[in-house]
Amino acid sequence: MPRKTRTVPSLYLRYARLAALASVTLSSAAAMAQKAPLYLDPSQPVQARVDDLVGRMTLEEKVSQMQNHAAAIPRLDVPEYDWWSEGLHGIARSGYATVFPQAIGLAATWDVPLMHEVATTISTEARAKHSEAVRHNIHSIFYGLDIWSPNINIFRDPRWGRGQETYGEDPFLTSRMGVTFVEGLQGDNPKYYKTIATPKHYVVHSGPESTRHVANVDVSPHDLEDTYLPAFRATITEAKADSIMCAYNAIDGEPACANTFLLKDVLRKDWGFKGYVTSDCAAITDVAEGHKFAPDLEHASVVSVRAGTDTSCGKEYSTLVKAVHDGLISESEIDISVKRLFTARFELGMFDPPADVAYARIPFSEVDSPAHRELALKVSEKSMVLLKNDGILPLKKSVKTIAVIGPNAASLAAIEGNYNAIPSHPVLPLGGMGAKFGATNILYAQGSPYVSELPVVVPRALLHPAKGDKRFGLKGEYFNNIDFTGSPVFTRVDQFIDFDWDAASPGPGTDMSAFGVRWTGTITAPKPGSYPFMFKLAHCYPCGDAENVRVFVDGKQVSYTQTPAKEFRSNGLEPFTLNLTDTKPHELRIEYSHHARLFGAGLTFEWMPPIDTERENAVEAAKKADVAVVFVGLSPNLEGEEMNIHVEGFNGGDRTEIELPDAQKHLLEAVAATGKPVIVVMLNGSALAMQWAKEHAAAVLEAWYPGEEGGTAIAETLAGDTDPAGRLPVTFYEGTKQLPAFDDYSMADRTYRYFKGTPLWGFGYGLSYTSFKWSNVKLSTNKLTAGEPLTVDADVKNIGKRKGDAVSEIYLKAPASPTTPIHALVGFARTPLEAGQMQHIHIVIRPRSLSTVAADGKRSIQAGEYSIFVGGAQPGETNEGETKSFSIVGDKDLPR
Template sequence: MMLANFPRLAMVLGLLVILTGTAFAQDETPEAKAAALVAKMTLTEKVGQVQSAAPAIPRLGVAAYDWWSEGLHGNARNGYATVFPQAIGLAASWDTQLLQEVGTTVSTEARAKFNAIGAGHDHGRYQGLTIWSPNINIFRDPRWGRGQETYGEDPFLAGRFAVAFIRGIQGDDPEHPRAVATPKHFVVHSGPEAGRHGFDVDVSPHDLEDTYLPAFRAAVTEGRAGSVMCAYNAIHGTPVCADGDLLTTRLRSDWGFRGYVVSDCDAIDDETRFHYFKPDNAQSSAVSILAGTDLDCGDAYADLLEAVKKGHVKESTIDTALTRLFAARYRLGEWGDGKSPYAGISMEQVDSAEHRQYALQAALESMVLLKNEHTTLPLPSGARIAVIGPNADTLGTLEANYHGTARAPVTPLTGLRQRFGADHVRYAQGAPPAEGVPIPIPETALRTTAGGSPGLAGEYFDNLDFSGKPALTRTDRVIDFDWDQVAPLGGPHAGRYAVRWSGEWLPPAAGDYTLAVHVDRCFDCSHQHDPVRLSIDGRQVLDDSGDDTHIQTLLHVTDRHPHAIRLEYVHRGQDQGVRLQWLVPAQAQLAQAQAAVRNADAIVAFVGLSPDVEGEELQIDVPGFNGGDRTDIGLPQAQQALLERAAASGKPLVVVLMSGSAVALNWAKQHAGAIVAAWYPGEEGGHAIAQVLAGDYNPGGRLPVTFYRSTRDLPPFVSYATQGRTYRYFTGTPLYPFGYGLSYTHFAYAEPQLSTKQLAAGRTLTLSAVVRNDGDRDGDEVVQVYLDAPDDASAPRHALVGFARVHLGAKESRRVSFELAPRQLSSVDAGGERAAKAGRYRVFVGGGQPGDSQGVTAEFTIDGQLALPK
């Protein structure tokens, strides 16, 4: 048995080491080694080690280690990495093998960076092997800004992706994981962002067991996740990170979890400040570590010193938590014992050619074709294309949030130019993301000199005062850079540099313009931020020394004449990049789009959302958006006006939706020739979109969320009741249903077969059907299996119980089989009890939900009833 569950024995063994001088043999368990190490620590040292930024203990040979690392869709916030599509895009692939490859790539690149520093050395934030991903909360409402980080709205789909991703992160050897995965946020957490630090969820026992727990159960019982993150929210008045019923009874006793639990960042402090659960952090820390939260992301656990002295918690409870934590560090090989199978992973594997190919494959598989009327797509060879829209040429809509730095990102504009030829592509930005939200100034409004190239001339200095000769000069097409933990210059001072951009700014019309410089601020940094200065026609219009949050100015322009522009940026801290942005008179942008459309054969409009308007706890309050969440799920009005102006030309209109969530594209569904959901597609997104539009790749993705028609179709955002939301309980007519997606070919189904039509409760059912590609193109079909249970007021309308993405050549057919375990055939009653129940059931096998797609059905009966474990 594990010493983590026997703290007194662990202490005794540790004392024996101290008293006898006997060290544990090299083949002792990680728990035994951890217990022995913990026994040598003082209480002060112990308290330091249960905080995420754990300090070094030189006398014990313990290096400093920050437990906080991210890897949602690529190794994040630690320099260059392979940037995959955002998680919601990965979910649209419906490909578990792909998710495992993504997880493997993430942990391989994390291990490469860990190895570059070296085992036994200090590892700071984002440099470790404990990865706080995946986010497997249920995306219950499209208004939630962080839903983009999840695998969608279905608990079964989220669970299968969780297992695959965790297996990729951790590898095949539980005793030597490549990294540790941390599914989050346990549990029942999905907005609103405003008030999340003190939100109390009133969730029914049925919804908890039926919807919110299954993905976490799969992550633990099947994926064997080494860690779990507890959420900010409370459930029925008890903060989750202080809930022993969840963290000890459910997680450890019921599910057999043997890893460690980490709090969401500052969640322990939230128990005091926002939940008012305890009067001070000493008591909040005590109740949380007793409940089973082993590690505090934050510094509230510093008050465990006071908690022990006042008798709120025993020191042995801290020992239990530390034994779990250090056992994980031993398994990861942090001390470099020479046995690590990953010692040979090097920096050459970071964003390697192989990994970039994975990113392209992931982006291709994530594309969902929502409409294709009159075979608008693929675009004909040699077509002249007007590319318009705010998402056509921005870095943020490739990288999304919780991202690494893409070394060579390909925007849609770049991808289409490469595929169709630059001389066949006209471009106009056309609109901002939303009213009052600045966007990078496009290449069409910048040039190096009169008659020069699009963009600005960049001079890069390896000092902070622009002295001497620039170390590098180049033309930058746009000023839209992610330099998080990377630098445009090498050398000994790579992290300290200055850049001067100069050239001409070309306003498209007279009017009022907002010019803004956005500096991506370092999270949780105490230093002064990177300063910027902006001059127009030799007059300084912005001078920020690093104190301002919003760096912008309003200019009135009386004509379209070019204006000299100079931007100076000094990187002296840990800020993460810079963008030169604007807000433009609406009619001027629409006129530019109309001009681009004039001589085109087809229009491709890149519209949707951006990480500037949807995300985690954003400082935004404009029409349709608040605090990172949405108040309206429709397309922002400025973008809607752009689509309508473009469509008025009468030319074929292709709408490419780039977003982290569903958008109510009601007008586009009626008027556009084709619609493609491209999500936030990662570093290879531009190539993937171009291949789909050209017909080089046949899209096969499916929606992992319901696209509703209006915000009015949704229950209140603050309600966590499942009735009326997600495909499982929504009784209205969606714009596009969960599981939906088209192809350039056509698939048909036949010959459903069941292993039996009379099944004893608790037995497994085998189901199969023949799927055939009836078209003339090769393509991928996502075969989906839905279960309809006997009449039960609490049962979902349909429940996804199986899926497989299969590739079929033209005219090829294949029998696809599924094994439906008792849990997939079960249901949950009002009291939260799960059982396989007697009755007559129907299964549907097809390319989407019953009634929405081609497919076949079969019926069977379950005899008897069998209660299933929690």
């Protein structure tokens, strides 16, 4: 936190002081009771307090509260507040915090109690950060208590770049993970929310990114009810999420944030939602400019408020003052939204004495604590999905030398994912492998870029701290100023220049808002030639950053870049070329200074590698090793939200094809040609078509974007310290040709529920280092009355020779019809078992999970013959598991 900032007393205490000064004849308590406004009296009902506060506001003040950055109202002692905070898999963009695996990796754990621990930890750190910020009079974006997570859109197509933020393709798995995540964020206090969760993006939002601001989705009533709505319904009706975010796209001709059917009829009437709705950022602008649903921002704001969107992410709602004066909307309609917003703030305890709010007393020491780091490691270990193993794993003790190869072996972004927290001590795969197997036993080669058209982090092999120094990397001197004066506050060797310091300082003694780093050493070309180099800034929001980078080679300045003071989210600096005519070490000095109020630090040193040379280096490393572990896949710099990436296979954050890019595919083939066993470790946020790896690799491990301890978790999994028991939350298809058109939102021939082809690896698939057997499956009845739950009991036994986690998957097969899924997940449980141990599982299948949806969107439980499968994968994928049949008697319609 910035130094020398004053502590701001709570509103309650300030009014108490005013009341005490108002009269010398009354006791201070009596004076407070007489003078303090009702809205500051914690003993009063929340609604009465909200009505009192909003009733004191002018129209302009009310409207000022309906934008994500709500202005302060000094005369009422209402502090400014920003509704926008991120907590998808760790509290993001507000300094160091615990970084868990990306959401798709969390889903791969298939572990509901563990997910609750994750969400509880995230909300704990959010509270601690918020309280610390308030103590220092910081009310900025990303320090609030309204968390814009989870993303529970259905990952219907692997080409969508934001699918990594979701819990996969299945409505039931997404619902269970979403419900427990919301509950963990919001806490269990009967009076106060810990934080407020915001499920997003409501609804039918799942790409393409390039058309999201203009796209209208004509989704069928069946698909809307069967696939797109269930997770949102569950988080609202079961977990009682107090907020929800509407999407960019339009549905059936009405923008999501101005859609009366979705926001009024479904959300509030059918589901009984009492909280507030926030727009996605600039989505109100899209109502007018993208969808042409309104003639201008004023009218767009009016139709959105009337539909039920209470606050805009952006400044569009500032037009509402004029709209009231123009007679387009009444002030009483404005009041509805403002009261919803202040109800949330009161229920977070923001207007009560901190002593009364237990969550407000969470110490800052909880943030990035050792216990939380241990949990991050545990979750990462449990997210690993073993897709193939010919017996090479766990690695035998006879394996002495390991070639660690690939663009994801040493990439910070590849363990962070997107919408990420900032790790204080990230463990990259290369570091994890060195720590586990011994650094001297590791031979590292970058091998290839992700794609031939884009740069990648400069590998450590090119850099040394000084001539003759055999260590890798550069000497880093860290200064607590921007002009490199005086002595550095600390010095270390950085193997890579690849840092994310968003709202965080590089280390002890440096101020996050103003510091400098000088890296010195040598750079050596892999072969004589001209090499393009460039720097990438980690961040540039909320803008106002001033970044300076100077580069000197052999004492001569070869590059100097300064970012414009108001540049927004521009993270690419001007490239420069080094003409290295030999392979001798050349002196290198890089000076980076950062000067910003709160946000934006971080730098990555990149290059365009000579692909053939890097591949040859990888082959040489593999030849010298007993085994090659090749880290391939994707990067959140390639797949993500609305990105300026347009190269073969990638477009605007999405993918145009799901095959592994050619540069990486050729790397795998070249390494395998050495004859050494190849273990493929994938780091990615979406499914990859990895047919070659399935056919030729000795083992394939899916690691996702695994979080701050990802490198440790991967190494421990390969070593056999932990048993990989994650399961795929998405289908891995054989290739792009198996997919329908990306912009077709019909679920026909999509996901395991409706896909008629043969996948590469199916939803729910995953191997283990041990084996399990399911037996004694019993149903509570073989003739169920429609509307009643069904109980499933079974035994699962670890029949292998080592401990592991059994993941029991329960699928329902309903009577066939044109709209019925092939089968559908209706229950699951993850059970740790010692070798030889048996455990009884007991799962209640709710009536809603036994229902089906007709073409007209009506959900009902239908009479007929059904079956339940209990096993370790989908029915028919393995020989594990048992099937039991039962019938349902009678029909029962279910509410929307």
